[in-house]
Amino acid sequence: MRSVTIDSILGRVDDLPELPQVASKILQLINDPETSAQDLAQVISTDQALTARVLRLCNSAYYGMSRKVTTVNEGVTILGFSAIKSLVLIATAYGTVSQSLIGYGMKPGELWNHSLSCGEHARHIAAKIGYPEPDEAFTAGLLHDIGKIVLNQHALPEIYRANNLCMGQEIPVHEAETQVLGFSHAEIGAKLAERWNLPAILCDAIGAHHDKAPTEHKLPSIVNIANAMAQGEDFELPVLHLQAIGLDDFVALQLHEDVKKSLVEMNRLVMALA
CATH class of the missing domain: 1.10.3210.10 (Hypothetical protein af1432)
Known part of the structure; x- marks a missing residue:
């Protein structure tokens, strides 16, 4: 009988990579057709690091904005849901992967x-x-x-x-x-x-x-x-x-x-x- 199994590994709750709660919530919202940009901005704003990343991305050379973006709501509107989803996944996964x-x-x-x-x-x-x-x-x-x-x-x-x-x-x-x-x-x-x-x-x-x-x-x-x-x-x-x-x-x-x-x-x- 093998000592290492899927169940034995997944049983180590505290040692496994986790999908942060805010990331999980954001992905759920993005998949909901009733979600507004304001709904999404409110959830992003609860995570200080993610808020900083959204604003940093909006103001980066990648998007080349002519003016400074200062609010998450404005950032979500500029980036769009698709870019926000990629951002959340990349920001969440990068440290681990x-x-x-x-x-x-x-x-x-x-x-x-x-x-x-x-x-x-x-x-x-x-x-x-x-x-x-x-x-x-x-x-x-x-x-x-x-x-x-x-x-x-x-x-x-x-x-x-x-x-x-x-x-x-x-x-x-x-x-x-x-x-x-x-x-x-x-x-x-x-x-x-x-x-x-x-x-x-x-x-x-x-x-x-x-x-x-x-x-x-x-x-x-x-x-x-x-x-x-x-x-x-x-x-x-x-x-x-x-x-x-x-x-x-x-x-x-x-x-x-x-x-x-x-x-x-x-x-x-x-x-x-x-």
């Missing part, structure tokens, strides 16, 4: 760069195929590897073994994790997303981002493709997932070039929040 993961051999910022790239690829793919919520795709892409953070923290000896197995047998890391632990970072990431009360479709996409077979929903396929494209220049597109969402591989490669340009702007946004 930018850390080093020694068990995976990942340096500080390496997971963050991959996650941000995956999020942007997912957003572009979603927009291209007419998926109704491109920002939802960005969220799923940004958070798809949160399980790695948990495993690096709570199952480090096992992750060292999995990483060695991955390199020695030249198998994907999620397969090596499953051989060592009985589950992968994708599976425990989905469970953590459930714990954060994220929508079921997001949890499913996080949990299925390495699955070879598409599901009835498009979001897991979007994230699967985005994850492949976020590996760098030497990537292999998952054909079954391309077919599942009706995306031509040539169009996907064109999107990849577009994303490389947009990532420059996204990184400027991150620097504006630092």
Whole structure:
């Protein structure tokens, strides 16, 4: 019987990454069509750090405003709900996702760069195929590897073994994790997303981002493709997932070039929040 299980890790309540209450509330409001800019501004104003980030972003070179923005309400109006959602996710996730993961051999910022790239690829793919919520795709892409953070923290000896197995047998890391632990970072990431009360479709996409077979929903396929494209220049597109969402591989490669340009702007946004 394995000593490390999903339940044993998730049972360590105080040691797991948490989605701040204000971030959770903001994401709920943004998904509610009845929410006004004033409603959103009121919640943001309850968090001093987030308030400062919104104002800093509005007044940064990224937006190039001709006058100084001094209130959150004005900031929300200028940025719009979509940008606020990205801001909240980036501000919330950056501190956790930018850390080093020694068990995976990942340096500080390496997971963050991959996650941000995956999020942007997912957003572009979603927009291209007419998926109704491109920002939802960005969220799923940004958070798809949160399980790695948990495993690096709570199952480090096992992750060292999995990483060695991955390199020695030249198998994907999620397969090596499953051989060592009985589950992968994708599976425990989905469970953590459930714990954060994220929508079921997001949890499913996080949990299925390495699955070879598409599901009835498009979001897991979007994230699967985005994850492949976020590996760098030497990537292999998952054909079954391309077919599942009706995306031509040539169009996907064109999107990849577009994303490389947009990532420059996204990184400027991150620097504006630092």
